[in-house]
Structure formats: C-alpha cells, structure tokens
Amino acid sequence: MIASLGMYDHPAQRWANDAIWSAIAARLRAVGIAAPLALDRARSVEDAWHAPDLLLAQCCGYPLVADPGLDLRVVAVPHYDVPGCAPGRHVSRLVVRDADDARDLAAFRGRIAAISAPSSNTGANLFRDLLADVADAAPFFAAVVTTGSHRQSAFAVRTGVADIAAIDAVTYAALARHEPAALAGLRTIAVTRPSPTLPFVTARATPIETVAALRAVLSDVVSDPQLAEARAALFLSGIVPSGGHRYAALLALARDAAARGYPELR
Structure with missing residues (x-):
C-alpha cells in the first residue's frame, strides 16, 4: 500500500507531513493495518491517485469528479487556517x-x-x-x-x-x-x-473497515497535542470525516461556466 501527501508539501513543510504520516501509520498498524512507514514521494500525485493500492492521499477536488479514470473514495475533508478560507x-x-x-x-x-x-x-x-x-x-x-x-x-x-x-x-x-x-x-x-478543500482519499477498493479506521485515525491525529507544531506548519486546523457528495459542486461550476458561454479557460 502507498501513501502520498504531496499536494501541500513545500520543502519547508516536509518534516510536518512526515510527522503527521508517522502518527497515522503507527495508529493504523496498531489496529492491524499494514500502513507504509514512509510517504511515497517518488511518484507524482496523479500517479498516486491512480494506484489501486492507494491507502491515503490528498486529491484535487475537480479531477475527483471530472476524471472517469479515477476510482477513489473520499475519507475526510481538511480545514485550513489561512486568510479568506472558512472551515472545509x-x-x-x-x-x-x-x-x-x-x-x-x-x-x-x-x-x-x-x-x-x-x-x-x-x-x-x-x-x-x-x-x-x-x-x-x-x-x-x-x-x-x-x-x-x-x-x-x-x-x-x-x-x-x-x-x-x-x-x-x-x-x-x-x-x-x-x-x-x-x-x-x-x-x-x-x-x-x-x-471544498482538497479531500483525503483512498482507493475505491480499500475495505470499508480500513476506511473507518482511516477516519478515526485522522480525527485522532488532528487533535493530538504532540502534533500541534506539525499541524501549524501545514496550516491544518481540523479534519472531518466526509463522503464525496460535496465535490459534485465543482463539476456544476464547470457546467455553469459552459452554460454562460465559457466552456474552457481561453
């Protein structure tokens, strides 16, 4: 299984993503899920999204609903503490x-x-x-x-x-x-x-029991005081369990732009 947190992984933030992932992996392994020990930075985020053995990644919301080649399940939605952005x-x-x-x-x-x-x-x-x-x-x-x-x-x-x-x-x-x-x-x-912010996702084939464990672990990690510094480095203020329903709005935006006579950025 692979894990990728490459969407927000500025070189100065990589230690924070590594710390967050180490905490996630340890918790998953404690309940019998063979989570990888390290994040996969060797492949592109797009390649990670298409991997049938994807355990956890962040995915851009628009291809999630617009690309029929992606077969992903939304696990949770993050909140970021940055100017102009409401929770989620x-x-x-x-x-x-x-x-x-x-x-x-x-x-x-x-x-x-x-x-x-x-x-x-x-x-x-x-x-x-x-x-x-x-x-x-x-x-x-x-x-x-x-x-x-x-x-x-x-x-x-x-x-x-x-x-x-x-x-x-x-x-x-x-x-x-x-x-x-x-x-x-x-x-x-x-x-x-x-x-909606970039969702945490897993491969569609991931067992539902593993999805439930991922949601529980993410909720735990986002409240762990020992990870406060890492979360602050990523501007990460919360993670809430979610399905993919909210991302349909992104496809609706594209269709609405087309209805207004502007189907592509040009």
Whole structure:
C-alpha cells in the first residue's frame, strides 16, 4: 500500500507531513493495518491517485469528479487556517504584477494567463468560473500557458511570461511564510468563490473497515497535542470525516461556466 501527501508539501513543510504520516501509520498498524512507514514521494500525485493500492492521499477536488479514470473514495475533508478560507473551504487568489496598471479582471482581456494544470480546481476551474462573468461568451485571453504548479504560475507572472494566474490560497500562504521571494512584486486583484478543500482519499477498493479506521485515525491525529507544531506548519486546523457528495459542486461550476458561454479557460 502507498501513501502520498504531496499536494501541500513545500520543502519547508516536509518534516510536518512526515510527522503527521508517522502518527497515522503507527495508529493504523496498531489496529492491524499494514500502513507504509514512509510517504511515497517518488511518484507524482496523479500517479498516486491512480494506484489501486492507494491507502491515503490528498486529491484535487475537480479531477475527483471530472476524471472517469479515477476510482477513489473520499475519507475526510481538511480545514485550513489561512486568510479568506472558512472551515472545509478554500479559494484561489488571482495574482498580477504590482507594476501592472490593470485594476480589475476585465482589464486582462487579450493578455496571457498561467494555470497550474487544466484539471486543477484552484488553478483553472475556479478561475474559469470567475472569468465566465466577464468573458461575454468569447475567448478572453490571447494565450493560456500551463506551468505544472501554483508556484510556477506565480513565477510566470513575476517574470512576465504571463500576466495573471490563480493561486490556491493554502499554497499562497505556504509561499508567503516559507518563500516570500516567490510572491515578491505580486498583488491579488481578485478572489474566486470558495469551494471544498482538497479531500483525503483512498482507493475505491480499500475495505470499508480500513476506511473507518482511516477516519478515526485522522480525527485522532488532528487533535493530538504532540502534533500541534506539525499541524501549524501545514496550516491544518481540523479534519472531518466526509463522503464525496460535496465535490459534485465543482463539476456544476464547470457546467455553469459552459452554460454562460465559457466552456474552457481561453
């Protein structure tokens, strides 16, 4: 079985993810579940999502409901203590260069956007939803470049490769704390609507008894005072058991944008 916590794993946070996972694995092993001793950082998070032996990972909410190739079960939903994010919800911050004279989203028509991935909820889906209000059912940008990560999207804007990007608020908080130079010269011009945070997931084939154990262990870990420092390093303030029903709203956002004449970020 494998485990991955790669979605929020800035180099300065890796010790915290390792500490959280060690606590989870020890508790699972105590009840007879052969949890891996270490997180798998050798494979991409996307590869982890498709692994039939996935025990636990975090998954972007949009591919969870939009990619028919994913066969995952939602275990729980995290709460993050970052600006602008209610419990169990997060937003994207649309960042532009400080020196850019544009003062609203409409002023970026004909400019260049950066996205982390076309399937990213915070990098593209929420961005598309916001743009649908100003695109007037027509292509909005001169070009859209895919960068591979929120950090690289911020870099693309800073260096002039792009003019605007949507950055996940939790990633933004990590960069602001641990790598402020990555956000130097940028400002937030708009904020998307909130959506559910990245869920903890397991392979659909994981036995229901193991799913129940995962939920119990996550609830225990998030309240363990010995892990307070690790949780604070990850901005993690809570984890609540959940199913996947709340993520249907993300697919609805995409369909609503299409109904407004803006089916893809362009």
